[in-house]
Amino acid sequence: xxxxxxxxxxxxxxxTTVANLFNKHFGIEIxxxxxxxxQVVEPGTEGLSAIIRRYGETMLNSTGNxxxxxxxxxxxxxxxxxxWLNNLLHPMIKREITHDLNNMTSPYCLLVIPLLVENNxxxxxxxxxxxxxxxxxxxxxxxxxxxxxxxxxEKILSAQASRDQRLAIADDIIxxxxxxxxxxxxxTQLHKKYLAIFSENR
Numbered sequence: 001x002x003x004x005x006x007x008x009x010x011x012x013x014x015x016t017t018v019a020n021l022f023n024k025h026f027g028i029e030i031x032x033x034x035x036x037x038x039q040v041v042e043p044g045t046e047g048l049s050a051i052i053r054r055y056g057e058t059m060l061n062s063t064g065n066x067x068x069x070x071x072x073x074x075x076x077x078x079x080x081x082x083x084w085l086n087n088l089l090h091p092m093i094k095r096e097i098t099h100d101l102n103n104m105t106s107p108y109c110l111l112v113i114p115l116l117v118e119n120n121x122x123x124x125x126x127x128x129x130x131x132x133x134x135x136x137x138x139x140x141x142x143x144x145x146x147x148x149x150x151x152x153x154e155k156i157l158s159a160q161a162s163r164d165q166r167l168a169i170a171d172d173i174i175x176x177x178x179x180x181x182x183x184x185x186x187x188t189q190l191h192k193k194y195l196a197i198f199s200e201n202r
Contacts, residue, residue: 002029005125012137127171
């Protein structure tokens with residue numbers, strides 16, 4: 001069984017960039033909870049059927065896929081609807097994650113969960129790696145990447161766990177107010193550390 005490193009961080013912190021460095025340079029396998037969350041609501045899935053039963057066909061776009069923007073608007077404006085959606089999708093997502101974890105072959109794997117703290121999913125991981133970045137940087141990157149207003153970016157940020165909450169559960173931290181070239185030495189150091197932990201536990 002691989003050592004499971006939970007990789008998390010706020011919006012636009014650089015989680016994907018960091019995960020890709022582990023994969024590209026060291027062949028470390030990645031499970032991305034966001035990708036799984038999309039798969040469990042693809043056309044023909046129980047997840048999408050349940051959403052249509054609750055909200056109607058208006059939740060679909062012209063191609064028959066889930067209209068995420070519309071769904072987000074509903075759940076963001078009503079905590080009860082957000083809870084309903086989480087109760088529906090989280091068990092499905094967890095089931096797929098567990099299935100994927102059982103098929104990992106690298107000495108350790110990265111389980112990328114953006115909302116790890118918010119959903120209290122630390123129990124899935126052996127260690128937590130937080131990609132840390134200043135809130136100003138997060139807002140700048142979100143505005144530029146997602147083409148949203150600063151106000152919208154701040155709203156997204158305030159809906160997530162705070163920087164302090166994430167750092168409080170971190171076993172390891174990667175500082176990412178930096179360029180990509182400065183990230184690799186941090187990733188390399190952690191790679192060696194995780195291999196050592198894997199060897200000890202084997």
